[in-house]
Amino acid sequence: MNTIMAEPLLEIEQLRIEFETRRGPLVAVSDVSFTVQPGEVFGIVGESGAGKSLTGQAIIGLLDPPGRIAAGKIIFDGRRIDNLTYNEIRKIRGKDIGMIFQDPLTSLNPLYTVGQQLVETILTHTSVTRKQAYEKAIKLLSEVGIPAPEERIDHYPHQFSGGMRQRVVIALALCVNPKLIIADEPTTALDVSIQAQIIDLLKRLCQKHGTAVILITHDMGVVAELSDRVAVMYSGRMVEIGKVRRVVKHALHPYARGLMDSIPSINKKSSELKQIKGSMPRLTEIPQGCSFHPRCPEAFDQCRKETPDLIDIDGTSIACWLYPKEGKP
Amino acid sequence: MTFHPDKTPKINDILLKVSGLKHSFDVSKPLFNRLLEGQPRQFLKAVRNIDFTIRKGQTYALVGESGCGKSTVANLVVGLDRPDAGKIEFSGVNLAALTRRSQIVPLRRRMAMIFQDPHASLNPRWRVYDIISEPIRSFKLLKDKTAIVQRTAQLLNEVGLSPEDGKKFPHEFSGGQRQRISIARALASEPEFIICDEPTSALDVSVQAQILNLMKRLQQRLGLSYLFISHDLAVVHHMAHQVGVMYLGRLCETGPADSIFNNPAHPYTRMLLDTIPDVEMTGRTRKPMAGEIPNPINPPPGCAFHPRCPLATAICRKVVPELTHIDDAQVACHAAAAEFNQRSAKKFYNTKPDKFISIS
Numbered sequence: 001m002n003t004i005m006a007e008p009l010l011e012i013e014q015l016r017i018e019f020e021t022r023r024g025p026l027v028a029v030s031d032v033s034f035t036v037q038p039g040e041v042f043g044i045v046g047e048s049g050a051g052k053s054l055t056g057q058a059i060i061g062l063l064d065p066p067g068r069i070a071a072g073k074i075i076f077d078g079r080r081i082d083n084l085t086y087n088e089i090r091k092i093r094g095k096d097i098g099m100i101f102q103d104p105l106t107s108l109n110p111l112y113t114v115g116q117q118l119v120e121t122i123l124t125h126t127s128v129t130r131k132q133a134y135e136k137a138i139k140l141l142s143e144v145g146i147p148a149p150e151e152r153i154d155h156y157p158h159q160f161s162g163g164m165r166q167r168v169v170i171a172l173a174l175c176v177n178p179k180l181i182i183a184d185e186p187t188t189a190l191d192v193s194i195q196a197q198i199i200d201l202l203k204r205l206c207q208k209h210g211t212a213v214i215l216i217t218h219d220m221g222v223v224a225e226l227s228d229r230v231a232v233m234y235s236g237r238m239v240e241i242g243k244v245r246r247v248v249k250h251a252l253h254p255y256a257r258g259l260m261d262s263i264p265s266i267n268k269k270s271s272e273l274k275q276i277k278g279s280m281p282r283l284t285e286i287p288q289g290c291s292f293h294p295r296c297p298e299a300f301d302q303c304r305k306e307t308p309d310l311i312d313i314d315g316t317s318i319a320c321w322l323y324p325k326e327g328k329p
Numbered sequence: 330m331t332f333h334p335d336k337t338p339k340i341n342d343i344l345l346k347v348s349g350l351k352h353s354f355d356v357s358k359p360l361f362n363r364l365l366e367g368q369p370r371q372f373l374k375a376v377r378n379i380d381f382t383i384r385k386g387q388t389y390a391l392v393g394e395s396g397c398g399k400s401t402v403a404n405l406v407v408g409l410d411r412p413d414a415g416k417i418e419f420s421g422v423n424l425a426a427l428t429r430r431s432q433i434v435p436l437r438r439r440m441a442m443i444f445q446d447p448h449a450s451l452n453p454r455w456r457v458y459d460i461i462s463e464p465i466r467s468f469k470l471l472k473d474k475t476a477i478v479q480r481t482a483q484l485l486n487e488v489g490l491s492p493e494d495g496k497k498f499p500h501e502f503s504g505g506q507r508q509r510i511s512i513a514r515a516l517a518s519e520p521e522f523i524i525c526d527e528p529t530s531a532l533d534v535s536v537q538a539q540i541l542n543l544m545k546r547l548q549q550r551l552g553l554s555y556l557f558i559s560h561d562l563a564v565v566h567h568m569a570h571q572v573g574v575m576y577l578g579r580l581c582e583t584g585p586a587d588s589i590f591n592n593p594a595h596p597y598t599r600m601l602l603d604t605i606p607d608v609e610m611t612g613r614t615r616k617p618m619a620g621e622i623p624n625p626i627n628p629p630p631g632c633a634f635h636p637r638c639p640l641a642t643a644i645c646r647k648v649v650p651e652l653t654h655i656d657d658a659q660v661a662c663h664a665a666a667a668e669f670n671q672r673s674a675k676k677f678y679n680t681k682p683d684k685f686i687s688i689s
Contacts, residue, residue: 264537265608
């Protein structure tokens with residue numbers, strides 16, 4: 001799949017995140033490798049506890065101790081960023097990599113007006129005058145679809161509704177033209193009609209600014225609408241990475257397929273949903289071999305013994321023993 | 330022991346009939362502030378003029394965005410709150426008019442509730458056995474301890490857990506398993522009617538599929554009726570026989586699920602269906618709904634949806650539309666009603682031309 005790759009914007013190699021506990025290290029994410037091209041929307045989906053948010057946090061150095069990157073490399077824009085000091089990563093965070101969190105109320109400071117927060121961020125990372133920054137803030141607010149931005153810029157976060165707050169957070173993430181935005185469940189806290197608005201806004205703005213996005217979500221619908229490529233995570237590992245259209249329509253990995261089938265559909269009526277039996281194992285009880293094998297309808301002997309690695313088949317990466325090392329599935 | 334005497338419900342039997350339901354919350358400032366600032370009391374009209382019926386063995390789903398009053402309806406129906414006006418007739422008895430505990434309790438046994446958050450709705454200090462057997466003990470359904478143990482084990486089996494799980498505490502279970510415990514508790518009093526308030530919103534999709542399948546199986550086997558509350562239209566499409574769409578405290582469209590999903594008449598319903606992310610990637614184009622939900626304390630005059638509605642006209646800004654029959658459904662919309670009248674008039678002229686010719 002080395003056709004479009006000029007120079008990837010972000011390259012992650014064999015990332016492993018561990019939590020130090022009294023009973024030894026707990027591996028939350030292991031062997032995660034992927035690349036993000038400039039301007040690309042890369043989705044990460046999975047159920048809660050699969051490690052998708054941790055992966056996002058690791059990239060911008062926001063892992064809460066005792067969580068730590070135990071192995072692997074994160075290369076952003078040709079530079080290794082996983083071993084930077086606190087002050088060095090601070091210069092990248094916000095400037096080159098923006099962040100959008102799930103809950104817009106907790107990611108804005110309630111004691112400052114949205115204008116102050118935007119201006120401060122712009123001043124920290126670029127060399128402009130306060131007046132220019134203020135003008136840019138107004139422009140950004142109107143760009144994200146906030147009516148009467150000249151007035152609204154002096155309002156506090158609590159004076160905005162949920163959808164409007166998320167628009168402010170998007171403006172904050174975009175304010176110094178980052179190359180990459182990590183959006184962690186950006187629409188989960190919003191109502192469906194507002195969710196559709198925010199999806200459209202993100203899509204439009206990222207195309208316009210050429211910003212790459214890592215979209216972390218549990219909602220396949222959001223990924224299907226927004227991303228170019230998608231990775232499916234299961235208990236700390238990526239089990240399938242591929243073009244979103246292919247993964248949604250013809251997933252190869254049994255887990256990805258089960259996940260797609262278990263989504264109720266508005267277009268067809270069935271008496272019973274397909275379901276994956278059981279639930280995701282806890283981090284302390286990850287089974288030997290492929291971690292999906294106890295729930296997998298197609299598991300065989302090898303699955304119980306050895307952990308499959310991600311291999312490339314026809315431009316798709318997949319970690320499953322069902323697929324041979326070479327040739328077509 | 331017969332848990333459900335009417336295992337084969339007649340489809341026409343009406344179990345619950347809600348009519349003219351109204352409820353407001355007092356959101357006034359404290360008396361002293363009101364006196365100082367000279368402000369009147371303020372009320373949030375959470376639900377207004379809600380009418381619907383639920384038949385035995387069927388599922389009625391209420392959908393809408395947050396703040397539209399769907400959970401308030403659930404609380405009123407189950408008796409957690411008293412309505413300001415309106416009737417809630419449960420198998421012919423008006424629950425809203427009952428005041429004596431001795432009258433209410435036997436009816437309460439016949440309905441149960443499943444809540445959204447399985448972490449908050451189970452007591453963390455109780456063992457699962459105690460949680461599930463509580464309705465049995467409080468309604469005094471079984472006296473003998475061994476019988477209670479047996480019944481609890483049976484309930485745990487019913488929802489796909491093992492009897493040994495009864496000894497554990499809720500924190501030892503995952504979200505999906507906890508929701509199974511909630512369902513087992515709801516089934517413990519042998520109810521005919523279960524109110525489910527967003528039962529799968531807190532769960533992952535693969536677990537959601539398990540819980541929805543379980544609920545459907547139980548419905549078929551035990552002849553249960555559900556009032557199913559959700560904001561997820563795909564889930565509602567999967568579960569419901571009848572659907573009511575709510576907007577700012579009022580029903581704007583209600584009718585059979587097929588008619589609502591295939592042939593929506595109210596502009597809000599159409600837009601709500603349009604906003605669902607396209608998981609199947611059919612490539613349909615969508616236009617997201619403009620605007621946001623207005624403040625329910627101060628709703629717009631006339632039809633509450635008119636500021637966001639593409640079909641709004643002068644009448645929508647003044648007159649609140651009533652529910653009228655359009656095809657199979659009931660719709661509260663001036664534009665949809667006008668369009669339907671036009672259509673049916675046309676049909677009338679087209680189908681019976683002879684009559685009019687003869688007059689001329």
